[in-house]
Amino acid sequence: MTQLSNTDHPQAMPGLQAELSEPIDTMYLTFPVGTELYGVSITVVTEIVGLQRIMSVPDVPHYIKGVINLRGKVIPLMDVRLRFGIPEKEYDDRTVVIVLQVNDAPVGLIVDGVNEVLDIPDDHIDRAHSFSNSEGRSLVKGLGRMDERVAILLDVSRLVEDEEIDIVDIPAARA
Amino acid sequence: MAHTMTAKVEHGSDKAAGDVLLRVSSDKIGRLMDLVGELSLSVSETINAPELAHLDLVGFEAAAHRLSMIVSEVQDAASELRLVPVAEVFRRLKRMVRELQRETGKDIRLEILGEDTAIDKLVADRLYDPLLHVVRNAADHGLEPPEEREAAGKSRTGTLTLSATQTGSEVRIQIIDDGRGLNRRKILAKARQNGLFGPTEEPDDNTLWKAIFEPGFSTADTVTTLSGRGVGMDVLNTTMDALRGRIAVTSEEGRGTTVSLHIPVSLAFLDSVILRSGTHLFCVPIDDIVEITKPGTTDKLHISAGKGAEMLWLRDRFIPVCRLEQFFVGMRKEMPALTDMVSLIFETSNGPIAVPVDEVMDRQQVVMKPLEGALTRLRASWGFALLASGEVAMVLDCQRLVIGDPA
Structure with missing residues (x-):
């Protein structure tokens, strides 16, 4: 198990090391998904771990691949590709899990890999009005611009809400 | 372990x-x-x-x-x-009984046994409210007024006994009164009226007594400040579910009623059996399992007219089969024949059910973790069990497996 928390392996989060004295509210951990670059606020990131054996679990949305036992904590893992509705990719050496603490519960994001931590001040973020669906809900909080790059910043609490799954469709149990 | x-x-x-x-x-x-x-x-x-x-x-x-x-x-x-002794919970109840004496005008002698019995602090903290309701019911409905007791040839003072004993990994808490006992006729009439039993059904006593724990069930003719509103016993049910406990009631007309609560000593560790079904691991508390059986071809029945329901013929009775693959969403589509699987028989309040799995793996003392976040939507589950192998298994609540438990 590779465990890249910022205290054990500071090099895993280069941005963080250089700017520890800075407020962390404007910092985002970025990770590529296909050709796109995404970011989550590091205030919710607890650690980054290598992929370990996933135990499948019933009754969860299809993008929850199962749970892992992370040092005695049971953590559900979300495949962000499935969550975003793009084709699955086979997991490889670069695949990692970003463990987040969202609404008092842990969740792990399975991502293709992680890039650096970027400091993106609020005035560099374009709020996303156009990504909302008809109910005004979007996984995207905004677009962060740093130099030539654009990071798609995620709204993590939306990410863990699972509005698409319609639980009413669950076939009634036949005892 | x-x-x-x-x-x-x-x-x-x-x-x-x-x-x-x-x-x-x-x-x-x-x-x-x-x-x-x-x-x-x-x-x-x-x-x-x-x-x-x-x-x-x-x-x-x-x-x-x-x-x-x-x-x-x-x-x-x-x-x-x-672990803390149950003494503290009992002490609070003692104060309550003194108050009940004043309110009801009955003479109540309180006897306390086994107050040194140890129980998980988390359990103890949640035990007072449900126990309070049982004690109130006993004092209000169970024990008779002094004159009535005298007329029945009993001592004027009614006795209420609170007792706690440990048996294996369980603590048994009993609330015993020497009052008039449960009235079968009255309770059956009320239970039928509430649709719990058919008009001609004659449930045996143990089954019938459980009806008093259903929500909205009260046979008290008048609603007093003490009890009779039919909410108290429901609190008991809910709490016992959360604590993975069981309730049993025995009663004898004219002699009194005993309510027994069986509660696991610790909520953190669970003595359980690990099961595998396809790629999924499950875990069930060992006390829930009545029998493990591998049925032969003549022991199973498929009912196409009943949406493909399956029954198992075991010890001269048909037991309904509950397939985990049908109950849960996202498990494998194809289901092996019953004869190729091992069936576990669970006792539930709706009678026994048979749950077929591919493999019974191990008996283990597991560490329990509650459901959090995205996992709270799991139905019929107490939480997750961390196995000695480092794997994670879902702990099944057989009771909710049988009633369907819509999410």
Whole structure:
């Protein structure tokens, strides 16, 4: 198990090391998904771990691949590709899990890999009005611009809400 | 992992230096419990590492065995930290009984047995409310007024007994009154009126008494401030579910009623059996299992007219089959024949059910984790169990498996 928390392996989060004295509210951990670059606020990131054996679990949305036992904590893992509705990719050496603490519960994001931590001040973020669906809900909080790059910043609490799954469709149990 | 929980709780009465009591926050104890759980998993992972499988390591084996023994003892010691005597809960009830005496004008003698019995602090904290309702009911409906008792040839003073005893990994708490007992006619009429039984159904006593724990059930003719609103017993039901406990009632007309609550000593560890169905691991409390059987071809029945329901013929009765693959969403599509699977028989309040699985793997003392976040939507589950192998299994609540439990 590779465990890249910022205290054990500071090099895993280069941005963080250089700017520890800075407020962390404007910092985002970025990770590529296909050709796109995404970011989550590091205030919710607890650690980054290598992929370990996933135990499948019933009754969860299809993008929850199962749970892992992370040092005695049971953590559900979300495949962000499935969550975003793009084709699955086979997991490889670069695949990692970003463990987040969202609404008092842990969740792990399975991502293709992680890039650096970027400091993106609020005035560099374009709020996303156009990504909302008809109910005004979007996984995207905004677009962060740093130099030539654009990071798609995620709204993590939306990410863990699972509005698409319609639980009413669950076939009634036949005892 | 051998794990026996002793019921000894240190008492403040001894003046010896070793018995000085310390106040420790429950967070600290929780953290210790988590760490001990992790420690035990890591040790087991190390000892069972596949790299060691075919090596001849005499010295290692001995050391590994000793290590496992120590870890198991540390686990016992850690779980004992959270144990408290039920005495405190009983003391609060004692005050309540004095108040009840004043309100009802009945003479009540309270007898307390086994107040040293130890129980998880988390359980003790949730036990008072449901117990209070049972005690109120006993005092209000169970015990008769002095004149009525005298007329029936009983002593004017009614006796209410609170008793706690430990049996194995369970604590049994009983509330015993020597009052008039439950009225079968009245309760059956009310139960039929509430649609719990058909108009001609004659349930046996034990089944019928359980009806008094259904929500909105009260046979009291008048609603008093004490009881009779039919909400109290429902609190009992809900709490017992959350604590993985069971309720049993016995009653004899004219002699009194006994309500017994069976509760696991600790919520953190669970004596259970590990099951595999396809790629999924499940875990069930060992006390829920009545029997494990591998049915032959003549023992099963498929009912196409009943949406393909299946029954198992066992010991002269048909037992409905509950397929985990049909109950849960996202499990495998194809289901092996019953004859190729092992069936577990669970006793539920709706009668026995048979749950077929591919494999019964192991009996283990597991560490329990509650459902959080995205996992709270799991139906018919108590939580997750951390297995000695480092794997995670979902703990099944057989009761909710049978009633369907719409999410």
